[in-house]
Amino acid sequence: MVLGGGGLLLLVCCLSVCIRCCCRDKKKKKKKKNEELMDLKELDGKTSAALVQADGAEPNYGSTRTFRGKLLYSLEYDAALSELLVGVKQARGLKAMDLGGSSDPYVKVYVLPAKTKICETKVFKSTLNPVFNEQFNFQISKSALLKSSAVLKVFDFDRFSKHEIIGELRVELCFVDWNHVMEEWAELTEPAALEEENLGEICFSLRYVPTSSRLDVVVLEAKNLKSMDLNGSSDPYVKVQLALDKRKWRKRKTSVKKKTLSPYFNESFSFNVTLSQIQRVTLVISVWDHDAVTRNDAVGKIYLGCDATGNQLRHWADMLSNPRRPVAQWHTLLTPQQVNATLTLKTRIPIPGKLVETGQRFLPH
Secondary structure, eight states: OHHHHHHHHHHHHHHHHHHHHHHHHHHHHHHHHHHHHHHHHHHTTTSHHHHOOGGGOOOOTTOOOOOOOEEEEEEEEETTTTEEEEEEEEEESOOOOSTTSOOOEEEEEEEETTOOOEEEOOOOSSOSSOEEEEEEEEEOOHHHHTTOEEEEEEEEOOTTSOOEEEEEEEEEGGGSOTTSOEEEEEEOBOOOOOSSOOOOEEEEEEEEEGGGTEEEEEEEEEESOOOOSTTSOOOEEEEEEEEETTEEEEEEEOOOOOSOSSOEEEEEEEEEOOHHHHTTEEEEEEEEEOOSSSOOEEEEEEEEETTOOHHHHHHHHHHHHSTTSOEEEEEEOBOHHHHHHHHOOBOOOOOSSOOOEEEEEOOOO
């Protein structure tokens, strides 16, 4: 009887130990499952950027580098004409810069170190996969070609603020095989430090009234202008110039704003330009630093017209497609040398039919 009682006690102890082990295993499994669920919750919404890449590219695990998209471009050199042809074909998977999850991309193209000419593609609205199919030519000798780099910068257009850069490509031309046309996809990289100083930005509005043959230019304001004086400031004013058929025509200028790099003008100028002339007119807007003793210095320039490119052509086209309505836009100033080399305006000559112009200042409401 005692032996039977001892066996029963031993059996109860064994069952107790088994139950404890099973409970411990269940707790461990439950704890591990909870930890996995917590990890998934923490990663929720953050894995798509790391795991999904455009064009089926492999994910870059452990990298914090931002994917900015890809650009298809081409390069060709005509030795007989000493001409470099840069083609901007299309972009894919661009980084979204707007709150709506899209961008308004365009591409700016130039050649370093000369940078005598800057070209821009058209702007494409609300897309991350624009098809440009544009080509630009640059005059450059073979010897200079081998010491130069082609730069293609993709920007997000914004009419009322500074355009944000999405990414860029820099191609050292000495490594290109010029025996055939090169065409390839390349991933956009983070923009390098600016190779030129910032000249500033200017905002002005344009309006064309066909019925009265009137072109209205309102110089609104400028900001972040380059300092031209030793004291770190400038005395800026703006010249508004018209050229017809590449010949200098008429020009007016605003008042001088003392000791400021962000002047406010709000001054208007009206020109009599017929419908047949508006297609042949070039508008040159230039910012100058006034000096009472020495010669006035040009800070920067911009030009618009039917033969302009990029954002300048867009502003001009928007004006023509919206008659009688003012269209305002910010523009980044270019160097006077770049604009002068592109325009190559001829000496002013008398033109039949005097250009009537008036100037007045708009008072704020």
